Amino acid sequence: MLQLYIGNKNYSSWSLRPWLVLHQLGIPFEEMKVRFDSFAPDSHFKQTMLGLAPTGKVPLLVDDGLAIWDTLAITEYLAERFPQAGIWPTPVADRARARSLCAEMHSGFTALRSHCPMNVEAHLPEVGARIWAEQAGVRDDVYRLIDMWGQQLSTHGGPLLFGNFCAADAFFAPVCLRLDRYALPLPQHIQPYVQRVLALPSVREWTRAALEEKDFREFEEPYRTASGMLAERSLPQP
Numbered sequence: 001m002l003q004l005y006i007g008n009k010n011y012s013s014w015s016l017r018p019w020l021v022l023h024q025l026g027i028p029f030e031e032m033k034v035r036f037d038s039f040a041p042d043s044h045f046k047q048t049m050l051g052l053a054p055t056g057k058v059p060l061l062v063d064d065g066l067a068i069w070d071t072l073a074i075t076e077y078l079a080e081r082f083p084q085a086g087i088w089p090t091p092v093a094d095r096a097r098a099r100s101l102c103a104e105m106h107s108g109f110t111a112l113r114s115h116c117p118m119n120v121e122a123h124l125p126e127v128g129a130r131i132w133a134e135q136a137g138v139r140d141d142v143y144r145l146i147d148m149w150g151q152q153l154s155t156h157g158g159p160l161l162f163g164n165f166c167a168a169d170a171f172f173a174p175v176c177l178r179l180d181r182y183a184l185p186l187p188q189h190i191q192p193y194v195q196r197v198l199a200l201p202s203v204r205e206w207t208r209a210a211l212e213e214k215d216f217r218e219f220e221e222p223y224r225t226a227s228g229m230l231a232e233r234s235l236p237q238p
Helices: 011-025 044-050 071-081 090-108 110-115 125-134 138-154 168-179 192-198 201-213
Strands: 002-006 029-033 058-062 066-069
Touching: 002 011, 002 201, 011 168, 011 201, 044 138, 058 071, 066 071, 071 090, 071 168, 090 138, 090 168, 090 192, 110 201, 125 138, 138 168, 168 192, 192 201
Parallel strands: 002 029
Antiparallel strands: 002 058, 058 066
16 A cells, blocks of 8 residues: 655645645555654664655655655656546646646745745744735745736636645645644635535544644744643534
8 A cells, every 4th residue: 555654734734745645636545644853864764764764854755666756756756646636627628727736836826835834733823914914025936926816726627726626726735724723814706616625524523633732842833932822623514
């Protein structure tokens, strides 16, 4: 069986992406969680992951001894192994566009990802308001998301970016969590898409597991302390 190595569900946005592809599309796999203790070379996390692949990072897919790292590479490998699963849209033009969106997510939106790290458990509207006011790069990233998602939803009519769920929605699921947890402003025609992604059964299951971790990692939360942990979020309604 496929094995997918992931980090803490509360924090690991890149782990969520291939996990969501596998889980939402019903591809059997074994989840292998490696706790974030530290990212130092001698940490348990780094030593464990370096024993499996040269990058020493998550996510990592292992298939019968073959290690595949990098979320895009994992997604493409899964699409080749399970061509009928619906990982990419069927029309050639839609597949090309979906891959373009995933590649842009993979290499871009650095301001949003840096200033608003994923934190499933948290509710941080005050932090989000300050970031929105101070960080032009974050505003630019969100405006790009609004334009990108708006075009796709207009073209395909929803409910998701290409109609049915595909890898593009998985790649943007952590972004939807960020937009929600930091309460960043969105127009009315985009907010429903974010809520539909958060209501996906697999996103809800990941959220439940993240809330159960209760594993505060100070290096992942520069804006909070252990004594300042906020109450658990309730799950979004389907």
